[in-house]
Amino acid sequence: MVFSISLYAALILLGTGTGYKVFMWFRSGTGDSTESPSGGKRIKEAVKGIFVTFFSFKLFRLMKIWFWDVFIQKQIAREGFARWFMHFCIAYGFIFLLLMHALDRYVSQKLFSEYFSTLNPFLFLRNFFGAMMLLGLAMAAYRRIFNRVMRLTTRRMDIYALVVLALIALSGFFLEATKIVSHERYEEMVSEYSSISDEAEAGALRAYWAREFAVVFPKTPSTDTGSLSKGKEVHTLNCASCHSRPTAAFISYGLAKAISPSALVLSQKNVREFLRYFHFLVCFLGLALLPFTKFFHVLTSPLVLLVNGVMDRQKASPANVATVRAMELDACTHCASCSLHCSVEPIYRELSNITILPSEKLAAIISLPRLNGKLASFLPIIGEGNSICTNCYRCTDVCPVGIVLQDQWFHLDKDLTQQQCPEPFIRLRNDFTARFDSDRSKTLIPLTPSGKKFKQGVGLSSQGASFNNCFTCMTCSNACPVVTSYQYPKEKLGLLPHQIMYSLKFGIQDNVLGAGMVWDCLGCYNCQQNCPQGVRVTDIFFELKNRAFQKTRNDVVGLEVLGGRS
């Protein structure tokens, strides 16, 4: 009764949650929202798209993807055999347990007329699949603990998924072990299935089961060969046809042996019942929460693999592309393959902005709609993370569920621009050039400029304060392709390269960061190459921008909230 109610409750929650999630695929707009059409149009387009696909040669491609990517999971194997094996163990261990064991009434009994959960090979297979799952889970846990990037990116959801599956498997094993040793369960079975009436027969069977089936009785039955062979006879007649020896359940049997000293205490009904409730309820909980947890990928990842396998984004209707982009956010398994291969991962280690890593950037995109009030402080962080991306497409290439991550980044970029949150370079340039003081005649410059500290603190990128050697010959400014492309360069650039070098020489640094020249520098090294005094003009420009970045970066707060560590 309790189980039926909770199972139906779980199924209702599962259905509603999935419905809600699917509904949101057609609602939520990632990317430039002006381009995302309304929900109704998107559903219409999706139906049309599916219809057209099913009645075309693309159907064969879908079948191929289904076999290789969904069934065999070939794309995980690209990450190495261990990764594939790990996921295979968890996924197929679970699926086989679900079909053979949990749904035995609908699957196993229908397929095998002689099915009995206590008979081999089922008795053995249940343990085998459970062991497979545990092995996979152990590998996953190992990976998340000992790999640096994995440790960094592991979130509560990843731990939840591993723990729930481990609890299901372990509670199952323990439940089976307590059943094996339980003399109460034994008596139940005897009265239910056997036709023993004779006390001598009953004693002999007890003796046999105590020895061969690891049942622990309150009163240890006799172990003489006479009663054992008699017990065997009784067993063959009454039990053997539907109960194999539990040794086939190799893990549960081992556990049963291990707990047998305390079996009588455990065998009291409530421990067994507790385990039974626990095992079922954890399963139902996982089922009920499935649409809102990592387990949702079981449904969404194959879907995204199939859709992206046949969809040409250049030709597809924008409505469908928007829907798939929303769908992809639900398909991410947070496996961190993208972050493991990310070309700019080393930059994360210096800047400590976790959204540099693709898996975490996607997690941030997923959480954006929920951030509402806090959005303003998060956007610059995500903006910085996204701006570091070099668009190398490696994340997209390696994603085992086929998410077109690069497209997500392009749309994030559009979104950020729309929300007035430009990338760091543009933000810095705008902020600093707005403060440029073009009429210095009105500014009081102290006689002892405050630049001493600046000069001493000049970093390595400018190779010391080489600007000290500047004698303003203007070679740098004349060699600069940016300067020479303007008719009135001073108006456009504020200060010219030689003026910036000379300002720095005198420690007057308050105005240099505001000079457009610093921000329009190509980094072509023409100035530096031609300087007769060895001033590292281009490097100094780089350094100035670095300083501007550091200055404003300290203002950005909330890194830790998104999981960044400093």
Next chain:
Amino acid sequence: MKILLFPGCKVPYYVPQYETASRLVLSKFNVEIEDLEFNCCGYPVRFLDFKSFIFSSARNIALAGKKGLPLVCLCKCCYGTLRYADLLLKQYEDLRKEINGLLKDDGLHYPDQVEIKHLLNVFYEDILPENIQKKNVRSFQTFKVAAHYGCHILRPHDVVHFDEPVNPNKFERLIEATGASGVDWPLRLQCCGDSLYGKNDVLAQELGEKKMRSAKEAGADLICVGCTHCQMQFDRIGTNLKDKGKTETVLPTILYPQLLGLSLGLEASALGIDKDTPGLKDLTV
């Protein structure tokens, strides 16, 4: 000769023909290529954060050091950046110590010696122009090719090494080795303008157009580049000019390994050359 190829971030998706052509041509000169999964060279963050740039470069150099093979860049910005980081890390012990601390997490260590080269260095110094000439099966002499040097193979000269920075001629010699004729043009050493794309698009476009015009006025039939960013920039300039209806001012661009491949008698399609590009068609016949 065995090398480690450093394609850089932009090549695989934006300029894949550069890598295809390079691999094919290098194999014809018995250069063996090994591949590693490198990370970004650090060039794109140089304006943001010094340490990020240094560590990115250092990690690549350390990977190459572990293999003990020369690192060959396709992109000149990667090349300049890696060379610069290498120089600074050799010069400053404190910096090296700090970076080594980070490299340790990956089981790496900053190596004593790694050769960092650009693809053109390999052609000029290891393969040699005269050997290129020997393999030449086609003559492009009627084609005037403008050598676009690219900034970071010449400047700053105390960091990078290919040719004399003020009056170089090695790239022209490499072009002539394929049988084509070089052109002297005023803006050959100037920046293509790509680095300002996304930061100041107007200026980026103007600088690129100016270069294209300069080459055209000097009588060039096409521009030859040896850098990912330069190629992307000239492609962009060409597209923008066509959009503006100024098709006649567009000069086609070819990557050096593509030009060399054609001279070796390789198929245009195998080198990733689009025969329909105006101006490239005659070259591929």
